[in-house]
Amino acid sequence: MTLLKGPGEARHYDGSSLRIGIIHARWNTKIIDALLAGTRKALAAGGVKDENIVTQSVPGSYELPYAAQRMYASSQTQSSTSAASGLIGNATDLLSQSASDLTSLGQGKKEKESGSQSTAPFDAVIAIGVLIKGSTMHFEYIADAVSHGLMRVQLDAGVPVIFGLLTLLTEEQGLERAGIAGADGNGGHNHGEDWGSAAVELGVKRRGWM
Ligand code: DLZ
Numbered sequence: 001m002t003l004l005k006g007p008g009e010a011r012h013y014d015g016s017s018l019r020i021g022i023i024h025a026r027w028n029t030k031i032i033d034a035l036l037a038g039t040r041k042a043l044a045a046g047g048v049k050d051e052n053i054v055t056q057s058v059p060g061s062y063e064l065p066y067a068a069q070r071m072y073a074s075s076q077t078q079s080s081t082s083a084a085s086g087l088i089g090n091a092t093d094l095l096s097q098s099a100s101d102l103t104s105l106g107q108g109k110k111e112k113e114s115g116s117q118s119t120a121p122f123d124a125v126i127a128i129g130v131l132i133k134g135s136t137m138h139f140e141y142i143a144d145a146v147s148h149g150l151m152r153v154q155l156d157a158g159v160p161v162i163f164g165l166l167t168l169l170t171e172e173q174g175l176e177r178a179g180i181a182g183a184d185g186n187g188g189h190n191h192g193e194d195w196g197s198a199a200v201e202l203g204v205k206r207r208g209w210m
Contacts, residue, residue: 007194015046015200021075021122022055023067024164025129028171034178035128035164035192042196051117061129061165062142065149068127072157075121082119121159123203126195128164130174143167160202164195 020043024032036055043053054075058067127150133139146165154161168174175181179190 006189007198010197010201013046013200013204015043015048015203017118018046018048018123018200018203019052019075019118019120020048020054020199020203021068021071021125022053023064023071023125023127024055024057025059025061025064026057027060028130028132028174031130031166031171031174031178031180032128034180034190035130035166035195038179038190038192039126039128039164039196039199040192041190042193043200046197046200048200049116054122060142061131061146064127064129064146064165065153068125068150068161069153069157072122072125072153072159079119079121123206124160124162124199125153126162126164126199128192128195130166130168132168132171132174139167160199160206162195162199162202164192166191 022036022039024036026032040053044050054071056067056071058064127146129146131139131143131146143165147163150161150163150165153159166174166177168177172181176188177191179187179192182188
């Protein structure tokens with residue numbers, strides 16, 4: 001049966017060269033852990049290598065926009081530092097090699113580049129949090145601030161920030177959306193899987209749009 005809801009059939013995107021950052025809140029840990037597992041499953045299905053996924057946590061969802069912004073910015077800094085130290089390393093190698101050794105030096109460089117761990121800036125950042133409504137207006141303020149904050153980060157930084165924030169009226173809604181327990185007694189759909197797939201698709205497309 002074709003479902004009306006959901007992202008529809010996407011074609012397969014090859015995420016094998018992508019580097020992805022995941023930032024997650026720790027509030028409502030049981031739901032968060034299941035969402036994280038779903039996200040990682042979809043990233044792996046998209047070909048993203050384990051060593052190219054960096055995961056960090058913050059206490060609550062309110063911290064997600066700032067943390068997503070800093071994670072991305074520091075991945076850019078790391079990337080330029082490692083490119084600079086690579087250049088210095090190559091220059092030092094060149095100075096210490098005689099002209100006849102230059103061919104083998106070129107080969108050594110190729111081997112270094114073919115390593116599978118990337119130091120490039122993140123191609124996408126996935127922000128994951130679970131907000132459950134209480135008896136005050138707290139939920140509304142945080143949900144609004146985080147949604148706008150994450151949108152601002154992605155537009156300001158020019159990197160896809162995947163919106164992995166569940167804004168729930170009940171804990172049961174969270175269990176269902178994390179694939180733990182559905183209303184019908186079966187496991188519901190794990191939304192983390194959609195977030196992982198969205199990160200791969202947007203990460204690949206972003207490279208074409210840069
Ligand atoms: C304080 C709070 C409350 C009541 N509920 C949640 C929640 O359901 N989900 C969540 O991710 N975080 C919650 N927080 C914590 C805030 O997001 C934030 O961490 C604190 O207000 C500190 O800035």
